[in-house]
Amino acid sequence: MTITVVVADDQELVRSGFALILDTQADISVVAEAGDGHAAIEAVRAYRPEVLLLDIRMPYMNGIDAAQVVCAETDTRVLMLTTFDQDDYIYGALRAGASGFLLKDVRRDDLVHAVRVVAAGEALLAPAVTRRLIDDMVSKRPRKPHVGLDLLTARERETLMLLGRGLSNAEIAAAFVVSEHTVKTHVSNVFAKLAVRDRVQAVIAAYESGLIRPGG
Template sequence: MRSGFAMILDAQPDITVVAEAGDGEAAVEAVRVHRPDVALLDIQMPGLDGIAATEAICSATATRVVILTTFDRDDYIYRALHAGASGFLLKDVRRDDLVHAVRVAHAGESLLAPVVTRRLIDDVVRRGLHPSAPPTGLDALTAREREVLVLLGRGLPNPEIAAALVVSEHTVKTHVSNVLSKLGLRDRVQAVICAYESGLIKPGAR
């Protein structure tokens, strides 16, 4: 399966596969050596599992991680995203969706549809699972940046945020960048988690 994914991705004109790894520790080392833009990791790997490998990679590099697994349980998704993953895909993902996922992760976008994002975070917050404290610095956000964070938390893409705020997509990109920078967040997925854990969005809110 790993070889199949590598062939699919390496066949794309804008993607180059720089390494493959058969276990978590080898994956972390490969990322350290090659510094890829994106790493695809399995949840279940020999030795260091995918979630631990994700945490190790995201804490030490700028590589974005996409989790591939046969599991679709909410707790796996949440643990992977909170470890720093930029997205979550099942192994039966279609070829085109796999390629799209790598490009989306590279661009810093979320790989979870809004409805999946809301269901996931609502469930996690209702059950009181808070692996880490929400980031400080919300008071550093402007009123508009707080609005953007709330809309990110609801899973809206940039065009819908722009429409909701009646601004250009370029302006939205600037606000999103400011939000991530001020709160020390890696990407939009972490912004979703932050919006809920900081109380800006309540469970069940739309």
């Protein structure tokens, strides 16, 4: 199955370079390019790609604002690109609904891998990096309730806690002594009840509500 991608970056050479790299892959097809946030949104609305490769700093509308619109309106998964690895950019992108974050000096193979990972429904950041980042960001912000947490069963809460520790579905299945299919059902239920798109969004909600404590 081919993964459809829209590439959005205000620098034409960068945009074209990423598009060329991705288009050479047998399982990836770049269906459109965009030079600003507004154009990125319109391209997603027109082509409904599986992945939007989106620069954070662009004219007219920045990538984080564009990601919020795309994630609210569509099922397209957003992979953010930037030359800046500042915490606020990363956290802003994740809070907007992005499923991954890469610096523009990413290696060719890592870019391709990132698109495949995000398209498969996983968060791009490695578990240890995800936990460290969320620990740091959430510890600086006040707790806030998340209504969806009250809807989780005891097993779904346990699943969410293990997601927060960075465990994969296979590792959670081993911990619960159940099938991986059963874990996938638990994870899907967590996403649905919390109204989130992926693991990172679910874990952020758990940290912000206090279910998971930074450093715990």
